[in-house]
Amino acid sequence: MLLLEKNAMEKLDKFSVDYAPGEIIFCEYEPGNEFYFVKKGRVSIVKIINNREKTLDVLEEGDVFGEMAILEAEPRSASAVAMGPETVSLLKFHRDNFDAILQGNPQLAYRLLVIFSKRIYDAKRRLMILLLNEPQLRVMDVLNMLAEAEQKFDLDSPIILKTNPNEICNWAGLPMEDTQKALTQLANLGKIEIQADSVFVKNIRDFQRLVNSRRKQMFTR
Amino acid sequence: MSSGVGKVTTRSYKSGSVVYFEGDKSEYIYILKAGKVLLTYLKPETGEEVKEHIKPGEFFGVKSALGRYPREETAQTLTDVVVLVLTLGDFESIVLGNIAVVKKMLSVFSNQLRRIGKAQREVLGETNVVNPEAELFKIGEYYFRTQKYSQALYAFKKYMGYYPDGLNAQNSMQRIKDIQSGNFSNELPPPSDDFQDSSSAANDSGFGGFSDFGTDSNDSPPDMTDFDSGFSVSHATELSSEMDDFLGGTSSAGGGLSPEDKIENARSLFASGDPRSAEPILKEIIEDASLEHGASAKTFEEAHIEYGKVLMKLGRLQDSLTAFSNFVKKFPQSKSAKAALYNSGLIFMQAGQKQKAAAYLQKAASMPPADDITFDAKRRLTQLQ
Numbered sequence: 276m277l278l279l280e281k282n283a284m285e286k287l288d289k290f291s292v293d294y295a296p297g298e299i300i301f302c303e304y305e306p307g308n309e310f311y312f313v314k315k316g317r318v319s320i321v322k323i324i325n326n327r328e329k330t331l332d333v334l335e336e337g338d339v340f341g342e343m344a345i346l347e348a349e350p351r352s353a354s355a356v357a358m359g360p361e362t363v364s365l366l367k368f369h370r371d372n373f374d375a376i377l378q379g380n381p382q383l384a385y386r387l388l389v390i391f392s393k394r395i396y397d398a399k400r401r402l403m404i405l406l407l408n409e410p411q412l413r414v415m416d417v418l419n420m421l422a423e424a425e426q427k428f429d430l431d432s433p434i435i436l437k438t439n440p441n442e443i444c445n446w447a448g449l450p451m452e453d454t455q456k457a458l459t460q461l462a463n464l465g466k467i468e469i470q471a472d473s474v475f476v477k478n479i480r481d482f483q484r485l486v487n488s489r490r491k492q493m494f495t496r
Numbered sequence: 497m498s499s500g501v502g503k504v505t506t507r508s509y510k511s512g513s514v515v516y517f518e519g520d521k522s523e524y525i526y527i528l529k530a531g532k533v534l535l536t537y538l539k540p541e542t543g544e545e546v547k548e549h550i551k552p553g554e555f556f557g558v559k560s561a562l563g564r565y566p567r568e569e570t571a572q573t574l575t576d577v578v579v580l581v582l583t584l585g586d587f588e589s590i591v592l593g594n595i596a597v598v599k600k601m602l603s604v605f606s607n608q609l610r611r612i613g614k615a616q617r618e619v620l621g622e623t624n625v626v627n628p629e630a631e632l633f634k635i636g637e638y639y640f641r642t643q644k645y646s647q648a649l650y651a652f653k654k655y656m657g658y659y660p661d662g663l664n665a666q667n668s669m670q671r672i673k674d675i676q677s678g679n680f681s682n683e684l685p686p687p688s689d690d691f692q693d694s695s696s697a698a699n700d701s702g703f704g705g706f707s708d709f710g711t712d713s714n715d716s717p718p719d720m721t722d723f724d725s726g727f728s729v730s731h732a733t734e735l736s737s738e739m740d741d742f743l744g745g746t747s748s749a750g751g752g753l754s755p756e757d758k759i760e761n762a763r764s765l766f767a768s769g770d771p772r773s774a775e776p777i778l779k780e781i782i783e784d785a786s787l788e789h790g791a792s793a794k795t796f797e798e799a800h801i802e803y804g805k806v807l808m809k810l811g812r813l814q815d816s817l818t819a820f821s822n823f824v825k826k827f828p829q830s831k832s833a834k835a836a837l838y839n840s841g842l843i844f845m846q847a848g849q850k851q852k853a854a855a856y857l858q859k860a861a862s863m864p865p866a867d868d869i870t871f872d873a874k875r876r877l878t879q880l881q
Contacts, residue, residue, distance in 0.1 A: 299650040304631040306658060323638050345606055349767060350628040352613075354635070356647075377599060381592040388591065388598060391605035392563035398612040399568075403540050405619040426564075448620050494543025 287312075287380060290366040296359030303354045307344035309369050311355070312383075313337060316363030322353040331445055333358065339390050344370055403490070405448050412489055413447040414457040415482040418467070420446070422479045430483075436474045443474075505581040515571040515579065516557065525561045525587045528552050531577030537569035541615060558601070561587070604753075607760040629655075633664040636671060645675050755781050755792040759799050766802070771809040778803040801832045804839060813843050834863045838873050850880050 291314065294300055301307065303322060311318075313336050320332040320340065331353055334340055340355055348370070357363040368376050377384040404416045421436045428434050444454035458474075461467045466482075468475040476482070506529070509515060516522060518537060526533075533550040548569075550556050560567045561584060582590070591598050636651030652668040652675075659665060667684045674680060753761070758777050765774040781787065781799035788796050800823045807816035820836040820843075827833060841856030854877060861873035 297646065299647055302632065302651050302654055303635050304626075304628040305654050306628070323635060326638065328638075328642075343606060343610065345602060349764075350631075374599070377595050381595060381598070384595055384598040384602075385588055385591050388601055388605070389562045391602060391609065392559040393565075395559060395605060395609055395612065396563045396565045396568075398609060398616065399540065402612055402616050402619065405616060406541060491543075494538075 287366050287376075287383070290368055290376075292365050292367045294357035294363045294365065296357055296361070296363070298357045298363075300355040300357060300363075300365070301341065301351050303352065304350045306348045307341055307351045308348055308371075309367050310339065310341040310344045311368070312339050312366040314364040314366055316361055317358040318363060318365075319356050319358050320353050321356055329445070330441075339387065342387070342391070342394070345373060345387075401446060401448075404446060406493070407486065407489065409489075410447070410449050410453040411457040411460060412486055413449060414443060414454060414461070416486045417443050417446040418474065418476055419479065419483050419486060422476065430479050433475065433477050434479055436476060437472065438474055439472050440469070504586055507579050507581050509573045509577045509579070511573055511575050511577070513573045513577075515573065515577075516567050518567050518570045520567045521565075522557070522567065523561050523564070523584050524557060525555060525582040525584070526557050526571075527555055527580040527582065529578040529580055532574040533571055533577060533579075534574050535569040535571050558587075559605070603761070604757060607757050610760060611756075629659050629662050630664065632658070633662075633668060636668065640671060640675070640680075643680070645680070649675050755784070755787055755795045755799070759795050759802065762799075762802060762806075766806055766809070771806045774806050775803070775810065778806060797827050797830055798832065800826065801830075801836055804836065808839060808843065813846065817843050834860050834869055837863075838869050841873065841876065845876065845880065854880050 300311065300318065301309075313334055315336060318334045318338075318340065319330050320334065321328050321330050323329070341351070343349055343352075400420050404413050404420065407413045407416055418436060418438075421438055422428055422430060422434055425434075425436075440451070440454055440458060443458070444451050447454055449457075458467070458469055462469055466477055509531075511531075515526065515533065528550050530552055533556065535548040535550060535556060537546055538544065539546050550571075556571060557567065632651060632655050636648050636655060639645070639648035639651060649672060652671045655662065655668045656665065656672070662668075670684060758781055762774040762777040762781075765771070765777070778799050781796060782803055784796075787793065800819065804816050804819035804823060807813075807819055817840055820840045823830070823836045824833050837856050838860035841853045841860060844850075844853035844856060857873045857877050857880070861870050861877065863870070
């Protein structure tokens with residue numbers, strides 16, 4: 276994904292830290308003073324919701340996390356855990372060194388700008404989904420979002436989205452039950468087919484049109 | 497229309513032209529050289545149109561180009577305009593040579609991200625203010641219960657590191673011992689009170705001189721009858737400057753932040769334990785009377801209440817009380833009037849003036865909606881009795 280050039284990476288080696296699989300990197304509600312760059316391995320972002328641990332995201336090489344700590348010591352909104360099977364290598368940057376790090380590593384600075392731009396877009400897109408009030412519309416719009424994210428898709432043809440009900444449920448901010456129900460309805464209507472790790476969408480343009488027109492109605496009433 | 501100047505292209509537009517439309521895909525980033533550009537977009541929560549003016553020296557189109565997603569706003573010219581058109585490569589080389597610009601953009605970006613996160617939580621109904629201390633302990637308990645002992649140990653140890661005198665310190669210590677000794681069945685005493693003392697800093701700073709504080713005739717809470725009714729929830733989500741709104745091009749470093757960014761900065765500083773630095777920023781906002789009726793009216797209002805809180809934290813209780821009282825007079829319809837009354841109650845409490853404290857707290861507790869403040873105010877009232 277978003278790797279820095281090799282020599283830029285070597286310069287940052289002194290910030291390197293390793294975690295064994297399963298080890299907590301930081302914990303929800305802990306004050307956040309560092310942000311991290313994934314050098315090797317995978318990191319899961321989890322949150323305990325209603326007494327269950329829920330995976331919100333899985334990060335890979337080149338990803339950044341904990342970036343809200345760049346400016347302030349807000350409590351962490353989720354936990355980060357090293358994933359197996361191998362050791363996870365991270366670069367760990369403390370807010371206090373941030374200026375010096377940026378000064379010495381303009382490439383990293385640029386990379387952060389790119390990552391923030393994407394995060395802002397994703398966050399806004401999620402907000403748009405959450406503002407829809409019917410579960411089925413939300414689920415449709417999650418599929419729209421996943422389709423839009425793939426540059427290579429021809430949205431005028433049927434598409435296969437790599438996703439699963441769990442991910443859709445997280446994005447839609449819905450209970451699993453509601454998500455399943457909405458997905459089943461769409462499947463019964465012949466609009467989608469649900470596989471274990473993918474969803475086949477016959478005509479995503481339909482979903483886009485429907486969501487867009489509902490979105491407009493929301494504000495004109 | 498285009499002419500190369502060095503490596504970067506300059507382009508001129510007539511007044512009334514569109515530089516790009518919302519939904520366009522493009523990798524160009526612009527710096528306005530001369531003239532006026534207007535960005536317009538719809539606010540996602542309300543569908544209302546938001547306008548943003550770009551001034552010479554400012555960038556626009558940055559985020560969508562960097563993130564490689566469609567433009568989120570339409571950019572049109574209000575006068576004849578000259579722009580510099582940068583490719584991503586041009587932009588990268590400018591940025592690599594000027595870390596001050598990156599830092600400023602990062603700060604604007606991270607504020608935007610925070611605002612959107614806040615809006616998301618509001619939609620999801622996750623707005624309750626939680627106490628990180630109690631929650632961190634609960635995380636440890638969750639892992640303990642689910643027998644993930646190494647994770648539990650992590651959380652409890654962190655708890656002890658951050659809150660050695662915390663309400664759950666004894667229990668955390670007990671858990672650490674339990675885990676290390678393999679005793680996984682120990683029952684803890686009932687969960688501790690997670691009462692937050694938001695004014696502990698002021699408590700520490702000697703309080704002798706305040707006994708005469710507020711003994712003037714103005715004994716009752718100010719103008720409270722006015723907002724018994726009509727406490728409508730007009731709490732619009734902060735998501736106003738959602739654009740590529742950093743300012744000042746490559747030269748200016750500090751100035752040019754929008755009031756929304758300023759207040760976020762001040763809140764960050766306050767939250768990270770630096771009220772002293774937050775104070776002048778908030779003061780600057782509330783002294784700018786031009787904000788009162790513009791697009792930043794909400795921010796202007798919020799800055800007043802934040803200012804009161806900051807003064808309180810700094811131990812300037814009399815000033816703080818004045819700030820809260822002015823707030824209630826100035827914005828009787830504000831949702832935050834309740835917070836202002838509650839905090840005034842706390843100040844009187846600290847000053848040992850129980851009756852006044854009770855009057856303010858009672859008022860705050862009686863105001864709809866029933867939220868965290870209601871709850872805290874009731875607790876304080878019980879404490880007073």
